[in-house]
Amino acid sequence: MGDLAGKVAIITGASRGIGQAIAVAYAAAGARVVLASRKQAELDAVANAINATGGHALAVAAHTGSSDAVERLIAHTLAAYGGIDIVVINAATNPHFGPVLTAEESMWDKTLDVNVKGYWRVARACSGPMRERGAGTIINMASVAGKAPQPGMGVYCISKAAVIMLTEVLAVELAPGNIRVNAIAPGFVKTRFSSALWDNPEINAAVLRTIPQGRMAAAEELTGIALYLASDASSFTTGATFVVDGGQLVGSPLDFAGSRTEPKP
Numbered sequence: 001m002g003d004l005a006g007k008v009a010i011i012t013g014a015s016r017g018i019g020q021a022i023a024v025a026y027a028a029a030g031a032r033v034v035l036a037s038r039k040q041a042e043l044d045a046v047a048n049a050i051n052a053t054g055g056h057a058l059a060v061a062a063h064t065g066s067s068d069a070v071e072r073l074i075a076h077t078l079a080a081y082g083g084i085d086i087v088v089i090n091a092a093t094n095p096h097f098g099p100v101l102t103a104e105e106s107m108w109d110k111t112l113d114v115n116v117k118g119y120w121r122v123a124r125a126c127s128g129p130m131r132e133r134g135a136g137t138i139i140n141m142a143s144v145a146g147k148a149p150q151p152g153m154g155v156y157c158i159s160k161a162a163v164i165m166l167t168e169v170l171a172v173e174l175a176p177g178n179i180r181v182n183a184i185a186p187g188f189v190k191t192r193f194s195s196a197l198w199d200n201p202e203i204n205a206a207v208l209r210t211i212p213q214g215r216m217a218a219a220e221e222l223t224g225i226a227l228y229l230a231s232d233a234s235s236f237t238t239g240a241t242f243v244v245d246g247g248q249l250v251g252s253p254l255d256f257a258g259s260r261t262e263p264k265p
Helices: 017-028 040-052 067-081 105-133 154-177 192-198 201-209 219-230
Strands: 008-012 032-037 056-061 086-089 136-141 179-186 241-244
Touching: 008 017, 008 067, 008 105, 017 032, 017 040, 017 056, 017 086, 017 219, 032 040, 032 067, 040 056, 056 067, 067 105, 086 105, 086 219, 105 136, 105 154, 105 179, 136 154, 136 219, 154 179, 179 219, 219 241
Parallel strands: 008 032, 008 086, 032 056, 086 136, 136 179, 179 241
Antiparallel strands: none
């Protein structure tokens, strides 16, 4: 399952967190990885660390909110490695925290442009080279926020629900080209992206009460499912969303007041 020797993988949002962990895991499994995010210096640090351990990594600064930047990312990848086998679309943003009706239109525009249209831009750009190669796999980073409302995260929730539907639509449309499309829906992962939650003791305690395992995940705990979906072990898997959340969706609802719904006698 973990053999990606000879494969070429693009990972967006790869300068830190989940994207970085997946890039490191793919390189260790033998893939040549192309790391993308907005800031070149941060990408270079990750690429240098991978290359220093015998892996093969290329860093390309690219903002998925720009079609031109995405096209340049694909062109750099093809020039360096000659093809594309795997794409993990992970870059995301969340500029608004609060009731959904208090969000400014600019916050909606930014969230949907990166979290939905950005995923579409990358999928569109990589699908042609994948068809030419005869196969490919696209892995969209969704979230449990796309499957159940999360307090204060309404706009983000809506964008991630769209990612899940985009995954299903693309799985149907790209199947004739032997391109598989799946999604990973993490729960709360302790990364810089989620620091507003775990840095706040009250919110952190409320979050942990909803997770049967009683903790947030480390980014590295997402790499197992990411390796499975990238490898030939998942050759008959497409259009699926894999929840990795420590049991959150089957646990208690999130309640910032500190109460939990207890079963009635």
